[in-house]
Amino acid sequence: MQMNIKTKSFAMGRHTITLETGRIARQAQGAVLASMDDTQVLVTVVGSKEMRPGQDFFPLSVDYVEKNYAAGKIPGGFLKREARPSEKETLTSRLIDRPIRPLFPNGFMNEVQVLITVISANPEIDPDIISMLGVSAALSISGIPFSGPIGGARVGYKEGEYILNPTYSELAQSDLDMVVAGTDEAVLMVESEAKELPEEVMLGAVMYAHEQFQVVIANIKEFAADVGGEKWDWELPATDETLLNAIQSQFGTEINNAYQIKEKLARYAKIDEVKAATVKALSSEDEPDNDAGEVEKYL
Numbered sequence: 001m002q003m004n005i006k007t008k009s010f011a012m013g014r015h016t017i018t019l020e021t022g023r024i025a026r027q028a029q030g031a032v033l034a035s036m037d038d039t040q041v042l043v044t045v046v047g048s049k050e051m052r053p054g055q056d057f058f059p060l061s062v063d064y065v066e067k068n069y070a071a072g073k074i075p076g077g078f079l080k081r082e083a084r085p086s087e088k089e090t091l092t093s094r095l096i097d098r099p100i101r102p103l104f105p106n107g108f109m110n111e112v113q114v115l116i117t118v119i120s121a122n123p124e125i126d127p128d129i130i131s132m133l134g135v136s137a138a139l140s141i142s143g144i145p146f147s148g149p150i151g152g153a154r155v156g157y158k159e160g161e162y163i164l165n166p167t168y169s170e171l172a173q174s175d176l177d178m179v180v181a182g183t184d185e186a187v188l189m190v191e192s193e194a195k196e197l198p199e200e201v202m203l204g205a206v207m208y209a210h211e212q213f214q215v216v217i218a219n220i221k222e223f224a225a226d227v228g229g230e231k232w233d234w235e236l237p238a239t240d241e242t243l244l245n246a247i248q249s250q251f252g253t254e255i256n257n258a259y260q261i262k263e264k265l266a267r268y269a270k271i272d273e274v275k276a277a278t279v280k281a282l283s284s285e286d287e288p289d290n291d292a293g294e295v296e297k298y299l
Contacts, residue, residue, distance in 0.1 A: 008223040012036075012153075012215060013164035017130070019137050019223050030142030030229070034134030036165075038122035043134035047112040047144045049232070056297055059111040060101055064092040064131055070121040092116075092128045096135050099181035099188040103147040107236040112144060124167040129154050132181060133216055140224040143232050149220040150188065151213030152181040155205045157197065162208045176201075180209035184217045243282065244298050251278045255299075275299060 005022040018035045025031035030045035066089055067082060068075050075082055085093075096116070104112070116131045132152040140149045156163035156174035163170055171177055178192035187210055194202065254274045261267040278299055283292045 006223070006227050008219060008226070010215060010219045013212065015125075015165055017133065017216065017219075019134070019220070021137075021141060021227055028138075028142075029144060030138035030140075032134050032138040032141070033119070034130050034137065035120075036122075036130035036133075037125055038120060039118075039125040039127050039130055040120040041127055041131045041134050042117045042119050043131065043138040044115050045112070045135070045138040045142045045144065047142065047232075048110045051109050052111070054293060055109045058101075058104060058109050060097070060104070060114070061112070062093045062097040062100070062114045062116075062135070064089050064096065064116045064118075064128075066118045066121075066127070070118040071123070092131065095128055095179060095189075095191065096132050099132070099150050099152070100135060100139065100146075100148070102188065103150065103183070105145050105147070105236065108145055108234065110144075110234075114138070124169060126154070126168065129165055129179070133220070136216075137220045137223055140220055141227045141229045143229045145232060145234050148183065149217050149224070150181055150183055151216040151220075152179065153209040153213045153216075154179050155209045157194075157201065157205060162205060164208075164212050176205060178202075178205050178209065180206055180213075182210055182213075184214060240294070240298065243295065246282055247278060247295070247298055250281065251299075 003022050003026075005020065007018065007020045009016060009018045011017070015036050020033040021031055024033060024042060025044045028044040028046050030043075032043045034041050034043060066086070096114070114135055116135060118127050121127060129152055132150070136149040136151070139146045154165050155176060155178045156166035156171055157176035158170070158174050163174060166174055175195040175197060176192065178190065178194070180187060180190050182188040187206060190206055192202070192205075251274060254277075255271075258267065258270040258274050261270055275296070279292050279295045283295045
C-alpha cells in the first residue's frame with residue numbers, strides 16, 4: 001500500500017515547526033508527527049462514529065505520555081517500568097484539554113480519545129507547546145466536528161522584552177512563565193506564574209502570544225486542506241421541544257425556587273423532590289417516548 005505522506009514546515013519565532021501525517025498510525029482518524037526543533041511528539045486522535053445510548057456527557061480523554069527512551073534513558077532504581085502518569089504528564093494533559101474541549105459542538109457526545117506520546121526530547125525544549133499544536137493539527141485533519149484549529153505559545157519576560165517559547169535555560173532567568181491558547185479570533189486559556197509583574201505587562205503577554213500563534217493557525221489550516229480528510233456527517237440531535245416546554249411550564253418555578261435554598265442538604269433534598277415529581281408527571285405509558293431517562297435529561 002502506497003503511503004500518502006504530507007509534510008508542512010514553518011517558522012514560529014526562532015523555532016521550526018514541522019507537521020507530518022500519513023507515515024505512522026494511519027488507522028487513526030487523525031495522526032500527526034509534530035516537532036519543534038529536535039523535540040518530536042506523535043499525536044493520534046480516534047473517535048466513535050456513534051454515540052452510546054443514553055450518553056449524557058462528552059467523553060473526551062486527553063493523555064500526554066512521556067517515555068524515558070525519548071531522552072535516551074532507561075528507568076532505574078527500584079521501579080524498572082514506567083507506570084502511573086507523573087505530575088508533569090497530568091498537568092500537560094489538562095493544559096491541552098482545556099482549550100480544545102469547548103470547540104466541540106454542543107450536543108456532540110461521541111467518545112473521542114487523544115493520545116500524545118513524546119518520541120524525542122530536546123533537553124532545552126518543553127514538549128507541551130508542540131504537543132498542543134500537534135493535537136490541533138490532528139483534530140483538524142480527523143474529520144471529527146471541531147471548531148479549530150487552535151494555536152498556543154509560551155511567553156517569557158526579561159529586561160522589558162517578551163520571549164516567545166523560551167527554552168528551559170531562558171525560563172530559569174525569566175520573570176514570567178505564561179501559556180496562552182486560542183483560536184484566530186479569541187483567547188481560550190491562559191495559565192501563568194510571574195514575579196509580581198504589572199497588569200499591563202501580563203495583558204501584553206496575552207496579546208503578544210495571541211498575535212504570535214496566528215502563523216500556526218494559518219499553517220494548520222493549509223495543512224488540513226492539503227491532507228483533505230472527509231468531514232463526519234454529524235448533525236445535532238433534534239431537541240424535544242414539547243417535553244422541554246412541558247418541564248418549563250409545569251415545574252420551572254419549583255425548580256427555580258429549589259435552587260434558591262442556601263443550605264446545601266435542604267437544597268439537594270428539594271431538588272430531588274421536584275425531580276421525582278417531574279419524572280412521575282411526564283413519564284407515563286401514554287407517552288412512550290417520554291421515559292424516565294429522557295425526562296431527567298431535559299430536566
